[in-house]
Amino acid sequence: MLRFILRRLLQMVGVVVVLSLLVFLWLRSLPGGTVSAILGEKATPARRAALEKALGLDQPLYVQYWQFLKRAVQGQFGSSTGVQPGVDAMQVFVQRFPATLELSFFALLFAIAAGIPLGYMAARRRTSWFDNLSVVGSLIGVAVPVFFLAFLLKYWFAINLHWLPVSGRQDPSLDATRVTGFFVLDGLLTREYDAAWDALKHLILPSLALATIPFAVIFRITRASVLDVMDEDYVRTAESKGLTNKVIRGRHILRNALLPVVTTIGLQTGGLLVGAVLTERVFSWGGIGEAVAVAFTRRDYAVLQVCILMAAITFVVINLLVDIAYAVIDPRVRTR
Amino acid sequence: MTETIENTRTRGHSEEPLLSVRDLTVTFTRQGEKPFVAVDGVSFDVRPGQTVGLVGESGCGKSVTSLAIMGLLPQRGVRVEGEVLYGGTNLLTQSKEQMRDRRGRDLGMIFQDPLSSLNPVVPIGVQVTEVLERHKGLSRKAATPLAREMLDKVGIPDPNRRLKDYPHQLSGGMRQRALIAMALACAPKVLIADEPTTALDVTIQAQILALLKELVEDSGTALVMITHDLGVVAGLVDRINVLYAGRIVERGDRHPLFAQPRHPYTHGLLSSIPRLDGERGTKLTPIPGSVSDNLPWANACAFAPRCSQPIDVCVEKTPEFVEDGPRALRCHNPVEVSR
Ligand SMILES: Nc1ncnc2c1ncn2[C@@H]1O[C@H](COP(=O)(O)OP(=O)(O)OP(=O)(O)O)[C@@H](O)[C@H]1O
Numbered sequence: 001m002l003r004f005i006l007r008r009l010l011q012m013v014g015v016v017v018v019l020s021l022l023v024f025l026w027l028r029s030l031p032g033g034t035v036s037a038i039l040g041e042k043a044t045p046a047r048r049a050a051l052e053k054a055l056g057l058d059q060p061l062y063v064q065y066w067q068f069l070k071r072a073v074q075g076q077f078g079s080s081t082g083v084q085p086g087v088d089a090m091q092v093f094v095q096r097f098p099a100t101l102e103l104s105f106f107a108l109l110f111a112i113a114a115g116i117p118l119g120y121m122a123a124r125r126r127t128s129w130f131d132n133l134s135v136v137g138s139l140i141g142v143a144v145p146v147f148f149l150a151f152l153l154k155y156w157f158a159i160n161l162h163w164l165p166v167s168g169r170q171d172p173s174l175d176a177t178r179v180t181g182f183f184v185l186d187g188l189l190t191r192e193y194d195a196a197w198d199a200l201k202h203l204i205l206p207s208l209a210l211a212t213i214p215f216a217v218i219f220r221i222t223r224a225s226v227l228d229v230m231d232e233d234y235v236r237t238a239e240s241k242g243l244t245n246k247v248i249r250g251r252h253i254l255r256n257a258l259l260p261v262v263t264t265i266g267l268q269t270g271g272l273l274v275g276a277v278l279t280e281r282v283f284s285w286g287g288i289g290e291a292v293a294v295a296f297t298r299r300d301y302a303v304l305q306v307c308i309l310m311a312a313i314t315f316v317v318i319n320l321l322v323d324i325a326y327a328v329i330d331p332r333v334r335t336r
Numbered sequence: 337m338t339e340t341i342e343n344t345r346t347r348g349h350s351e352e353p354l355l356s357v358r359d360l361t362v363t364f365t366r367q368g369e370k371p372f373v374a375v376d377g378v379s380f381d382v383r384p385g386q387t388v389g390l391v392g393e394s395g396c397g398k399s400v401t402s403l404a405i406m407g408l409l410p411q412r413g414v415r416v417e418g419e420v421l422y423g424g425t426n427l428l429t430q431s432k433e434q435m436r437d438r439r440g441r442d443l444g445m446i447f448q449d450p451l452s453s454l455n456p457v458v459p460i461g462v463q464v465t466e467v468l469e470r471h472k473g474l475s476r477k478a479a480t481p482l483a484r485e486m487l488d489k490v491g492i493p494d495p496n497r498r499l500k501d502y503p504h505q506l507s508g509g510m511r512q513r514a515l516i517a518m519a520l521a522c523a524p525k526v527l528i529a530d531e532p533t534t535a536l537d538v539t540i541q542a543q544i545l546a547l548l549k550e551l552v553e554d555s556g557t558a559l560v561m562i563t564h565d566l567g568v569v570a571g572l573v574d575r576i577n578v579l580y581a582g583r584i585v586e587r588g589d590r591h592p593l594f595a596q597p598r599h600p601y602t603h604g605l606l607s608s609i610p611r612l613d614g615e616r617g618t619k620l621t622p623i624p625g626s627v628s629d630n631l632p633w634a635n636a637c638a639f640a641p642r643c644s645q646p647i648d649v650c651v652e653k654t655p656e657f658v659e660d661g662p663r664a665l666r667c668h669n670p671v672e673v674s675r
């Protein structure tokens with residue numbers, strides 16, 4: 001098991017190096033180049049040359065990449081120009097990352113907590129009205145654009161009905177103590193339960209909006225996978241031993257049926273990051289997604305670089321965790 | 337004293353039947369399809385300690401019969417009629433939960449393909465102990481030594497290590513031994529083995545059959561042995577029921593039936609077995625045609641199109657099942673008894 005994790009960690013380093021190369025090349029291909037981005041289109045050739053030299057842009061490409069890597073490893077990507085002008089780009093990322101992580105975590109939690117049980121129930125009641133209804137529902141879930149759904153939820157439950165807050169992560173007047181940057185967790189740690197509750201209320205609508213697509217996907221994969229596993233010989237063997245429904249469901253059906261679901265969850269994190277950009281915009285969430293959206297419109301390349309690289313690394317880390325979870329469930333992967 | 341008890345337990349076939357299948361009929365009723373009768377009025381008895389064979393070609397209803405006895409047929413799209421008496425109780429009228437209590441405790445079953453019949457993500461040990469936990473109310477911890485003992489008993493070397501192993505780490509023969517250990521963990525009185533050796537090498541086949549024989553003889557378990565290959569069970573069974581297209585066509589004790597098969601189908605099955613003591617150059621004669629040629633039993637003999645000696649009445653009237661002591665036969669024109 002340890003060797004398995006070590007091997008996957010090494011693979012991860014490789015993936016991150018390739019990713020950094022991609023980000024580097026993307027930087028080089030920016031319209032007008034970095035120099036124009038900094039000096040503007042109308043700079044004199046002399047000033048351009050001076051800056052190029054100062055930035056090391058007159059060096060061969062591989063030297064530049066090496067410089068870029070060295071700086072990247074130290075977290076130096078320059079200052080933000082658009083999102084929070086003057087602030088270090090890495091700093092911008094670090095400040096906002098917990099917000100996005102908290103939102104994504106709750107979204108994924110919703111998606112898993114609803115998708116797996118419903119998928120299992122739909123499969124066990126194949127072709128019943130419940131099954132048909134939930135399949136249609138999940139289709140709608142995939143089809144509705146996240147942006148639109150976020151607006152609808154906000155309009156109905158926040159603006160019209162006043163059930164839940166319209167935007168932000170927490171009521172600033174609560175003046176809650178910050179520990180980790182995860183507001184619900186902070187509230188629990190500091191025993192400021194009203195703050196935790198308020199943060200939770202702020203989380204409901206955006207995480208529901210963000211959860212729909214992963215929920216629909218997890219639901220459908222679980223349903224299909226449970227249907228497959230139910231027909232397996234080993235489930236019949238389990239029945240022939242007279243085991244209780246509970247044991248057959250958990251140990252013999254779900255433990256096998258969840259293997260493809262786990263893989264799906266890992267892949268969903270990519271979509272989750274994209275969805276976060278849209279959802280955070282609607283709810284003024286103040287996370288990475290919102291920063292990326294602003295950085296795009298204001299050409300804040302430093303922030304974009306950091307966010308893209310870190311998002312990619314997050315994606316890779318989560319898939320590593322998924323692989324480990326997979327190996328924990330499936331002994332055949334472990335011993336291969 | 338012990339001697340006589342042993343005797344009645346292992347060879348005392350005169351006792352009341354332990355399992356008595358009466359007119360078992362299983363009809364698949366799929367929506368939009370013609371009802372299909374897979375098992376058609378099958379009756380047979382199994383006494384304590386007895387080994388009864390259920391023999392026939394693929395598709396003749398062997399597995400459906402065994403699943404019906406176990407209460408493992410799908411809930412929907414199936415009609416099951418007749419009786420399956422176990423110690424006097426009709427299993428077919430028992431509730432789902434009552435059957436769940438009996439499976440693994442009173443009735444055990446082992447299946448054809450050992451690899452696909454084992455859960456790939458659960459250690460072998462847990463797959464054995466879970467039966468003991470369920471039916472004996474033991475904790476996992478208390479059940480583990482018993483599971484180890486069981487694995488040892490079915491001839492799995494180094495059972496301590498194997499408890500923690502997963503199915504893919506075992507060889508084919510070992511997997512089937514593990515399945516046998518699971519089925520016998522709670523010492524059920526009836527064990528149904530549905531083609532337990534079909535997926536195994538010839539040498540392993542013999543080992544598994546020897547093991548089954550030894551286990552049922554030691555414990556007095558009644559064994560229902562299902563196979564399409566008469567040769568495989570020749571040394572194991574006491575009585576044989578030959579099944580064709582859902583009906584029993586011939587029955588008898590092993591020796592008389594092997595020596596003098598009366599039904600042309602049984603005769604055909606026996607002549608298609610390669611014999612070790614057969615003269616060299618003796619041709620094996622497989623039965624011509626296939627199940628798809630069958631006639632409906634309603635007013636003919638289903639086997640008629642493939643039969644070596646049909647007469648006119650065979651395609652006009654259903655042959656009755658005529659019992660004569662331990663022998664029974666369903667044929668208008670049986671094979672002559674040769675002397
Ligand atoms: N769930 C089902 N739905 C419809 N028909 C079925 C079902 N299960 C079995 N049958 C049919 O019942 C008949 C008997 O099947 P069964 O599995 O008992 O055959 P078998 O004698 O065990 O053959 P084999 O040697 O191939 O295992 C077959 O024609 C099969 O197609």
Ligand code: SF4
Nearest residue numbers: 637640643650667668
């Ligand atoms: S009844 Fe007729 S067709 Fe059927 S097995 Fe006997 S002889 Fe052959």
Ligand SMILES: [Mg+2]
Nearest residue numbers: 398399400530
């Ligand atoms: Mg079968």
